[in-house]
Amino acid sequence: MDRPTLEAVAARAGVSKSSVSRVINGATTVAPSIREVVLRAVRELGYVPHAAARNLATRRTNAVALVVSDPPKGLVSDDPMFSAVVRQASRKLEAAGKQVVLMLAGSEDSRARVAQYVAAGHVDGVMLVSMHGADSLPATLARRGLPIVSLGRTNPAVPYVDNDNPGGADLAVRHLLRQGRRRVATITGPLDMIASQERLSGYTDVMRETGHRSIVAIGDFTRVSGADAMRQLLQDDPALDAVFAANDLMAIGALRTLREAGRRVPDDVAVVGFDDIEAARYTTPALTTVHSPMTDWATATVDLLLGLFEGGSGEPVLLPAELVVRESA
Amino acid sequence: MDRPTLEAVAARAGVSKSSVSRVINGATTVAPSIREVVLRAVRELGYVPHAAARNLATRRTNAVALVVSDPPKGLVSDDPMFSAVVRQASRKLEAAGKQVVLMLAGSEDSRARVAQYVAAGHVDGVMLVSMHGADSLPATLARRGLPIVSLGRTNPAVPYVDNDNPGGADLAVRHLLRQGRRRVATITGPLDMIASQERLSGYTDVMRETGHRSIVAIGDFTRVSGADAMRQLLQDDPALDAVFAANDLMAIGALRTLREAGRRVPDDVAVVGFDDIEAARYTTPALTTVHSPMTDWATATVDLLLGLFEGGSGEPVLLPAELVVRESA
DNA sequence: AAGGTTCGAGGGAGCGCTCCCTGAGAAGGA
DNA sequence: TCCTTCTCAGGGAGCGCTCCCTCGAACCTT
Structure with a gap:
């Protein structure tokens, strides 16, 4: 029950606390004989350094907070991005x-808790995941002055890694137009998220440039909202022949609505999603979508944070977009 | 940059460190006048207690480790259970x-890291999620003597909350037989997981009791493995008319294989899954499955852990199973 | 051979907080 | 009125570790 302390190890090994500390921390200025006897004592006692004591003394924690925005209501159980990125x-x-x-x-409460936690010096750095643009948390944390990065752009003060959202939308819409689609609608994400805004502007830019009319419905990145938005689009413009959904979940919802409405995909209406989650491969028809590599994304964001620890500049990173053509468009 | 300390607050308020500490920790034996002046100083200085120092002094951390077993290879991006439970x-x-x-x-490495972390006194308790039965970690941690619970049964020494797996399998298989299905196969999960074993035995028990032959293929809870196992089952017994998959992901994989093989579901082959993940509602046909309420499950497990902190006994909890009948069976 | 270096071990002062203990003053009892 | 009891603020010793500083010993250098 009683954990052995550094001092106990020192006593057992017949050396000073300082020497034990050096061995534990891998200092090079230790005689091999001492190192040996210390390591043996450590092993025999099952010594493990006490984290809190070490943190207190070094004023570092070796910990990083991974802050994930809670999803909108209704999107609770099945959020592929969460899973992939967090892992x-x-x-x-x-x-x-x-x-x-x-x-x-999620709530105001939990937001305060995060700020409090970071302020308490629990962590050396923070990684935000898909916070809403309007969120106050990024700014609050950035003001603390400790390293912070964001997966997805949020606050200007926070270094980020992001998809090329406009580029991806551009690819998707041009692909649809190239197929001869004329009435291309879009289903957007929640408009307080920068990713949503960018994907939307990517869409509208192409439409304007090519002289087509924009047809827009607003969703919130959930499957249900995609289905709802699709219903509305069909009502607004029964003759539409293509849809660009701002994420796959909504595209999947849209597919369902289209099937229920008796429209064939892609014959009557083409559908393109965004994200390329795993489920996109298993829909019928399989979803054509803009690939945004969650795994690479998370990796790049972590690297950015680790770079900041090393005194890096935190230059933003943009991941290239790529269209994966399957059956739905 | 320099965080204010307890002492700074005390100086500003013109009282002793002890009094400030009492106010911060809500001790009742403080005169209102002192409380007031302290709280003001705290506010003015933006004081937040230093976590490490507090942990050192109290020998408690107020933190809990949530240990999740990394999924088998291939199941990286999209694991609904992970998402729901962790959240x-x-x-x-x-x-x-x-x-x-x-x-x-996941790896041996990370396993060691977890043990190390817990040993370092970083946390007051541990919650395991879906560890494999053969895993050494639960036993290792349990030996440490600090509160630990498991979502899903693992080691006998670890209090757990679990689904009624045999009961759920029983419901599923009897449902199929009641529909007149005669050749009911099963796709199991990885057999080193207790949940898999129990769902399998639930199946075999009913089959034996009712005088039917068991038809078994082994999967690993991934979508792909479900598709593969289904292919093998069709080869082993082309005349089978029902499948009970040990989870929904595999059931979805099986649906795909069946479609490719030209079998209609449920007309030719009925399919039942297990877990009732959100995606089960969106397959074609919608999946009949055993509902296991992830959210309740996580809640119950947390409650069990919190109970241990309060000196509770850690009596295991079993959640009742329920069949959700949709279109696939 | 004597002084100068270098190298590495030990000593000890904190890191910021909690909590036990002391003691002053107020309150109550005889 | 004096003494006991109670209440509550302050003092200070740790909690376990790191890291700076000192100092002895070994090794060079001239």
Whole structure:
């Protein structure tokens, strides 16, 4: 029950606390004989350094907060992005010797808790995941002055890694037009998210440039909202022949609505999504979508944070977009 | 940059460190006048207690490790259970004032890291999620003597909350037989997981009892493995007319294989899954499945852990199974 | 051979907080 | 009125570790 202390190890090994500390921390200025006897004592006692004591003394924690915005209501159980990003980020951070503290920032309450936690000096850095643009948290945290990065752009003060959202939307819409589609609608994400805004502007830019009329419905990145938006689009413009959904989940919802409405995909209406989540491969018909590599994305964001620890500049990173053509368009 | 200390607050308020400490920690034996002046100083200085120092002094951390087993290869991006459980558990724990440290236990390496982390006294308790039965980690951690619970049964020494797996399988298989299905196959999960074993035995028990032959293929809970297993089953017994898959992901894989093989579902072959993930509602045909309420499950597990903190006994909890009949069977 | 270097071990002062203990003053009892 | 009891603020010793500083010993250098 009683954990052995540094001092106990020192006593057992017959050396000073300082020497034990040096061995533990891998200092090179230790005689091999001492190193040996210390390591043996450590093993025999099952000594593990006390984290809190070490943090207190060094004023560092070796931990990083992974702050994930809680999803909108209704999107609770099945969020592929969450799973992929959190997993990959955890892996990378752990591999870099950082402990990962996962925090959800949903309610005002939890938001305050995150700020409090960071202020308490629990972590050396923060990685935000897909916060809404309007969120106050990024700004609050950035003001603290400790390293912080964001997966997806949020606050100007926060270094980020992002998809080429406008580029991806551009690819998707041009692909549809190239196929001879004339009435191309879009289903947007929540408009307080920068990713949504960018994907929308990518769409409208192409439409304007090519002299087509924009047809827009607003969703919130959930499957249900996609289905609803699609219903509305069909009502607004029964003759539409293509839809660009700002993410795959909504595209999947749209597919369902189209099937229920008796429209064939892609014959009557073509559908393109965004994200290329795994489920996109398993819909009928399989979803054509803009590939945004979650895993690479998480990796790049972690690297950005680790770079900041090393005194890096935190230059934003933009991941290239790529269209994956399957059956739906 | 320099965080204010307790002492700074005390100086500003013109009282002793002890008094400030009492106010911060809500001790009742403080005169209102002192409380007031202290709170003002805290506000003015923006004081936040230093976590490490507090942990050192109290020998408690107010943090809980959430240890999630890394999924088998191939199941990286899209794991609905992970998402739902982690989210709900985080919410509940944070609501109880516990910090959540998420850790993935995949490789031997990461497993050692978890053990090390816990040994370092970083956390007051541990919550395991869906560890494999053969895993050494639960036993290792349990030996440490600090509160630990498991979502899903693993090691006998670890209090757990689990689905009624045999009961669920029983419901599913009897449902199929009641429909007049005669050749009911099953696709199992990885057999080193207790959940897999129980769902399998639930199946075999009913089959034996009712005088039917078991037809078994082994999967690993991934979509792909479900598709593969289904292919093999069709080869083994082309005349089969029903399949019970040990989880929904595999059931979805099986649906795909069946479609490719030209079998109609449910007309030619009925399919039942297990878990009732959100995606089960959106397959064609919609999946009949055993509902296991991830959210309740996570909640119950957290409650079990919080109970242990309060000196509870850690009596295991079993959640009732329920069949959700949709279109696939 | 004597002084100058270098190298590496030990000593000890914190890091910021909690909590036990002391003691002053107020309150109550005889 | 004096003494006991109670209440509550302050003092200070840790919690376990790091890291700077000192100092002895070994090794060079001239």
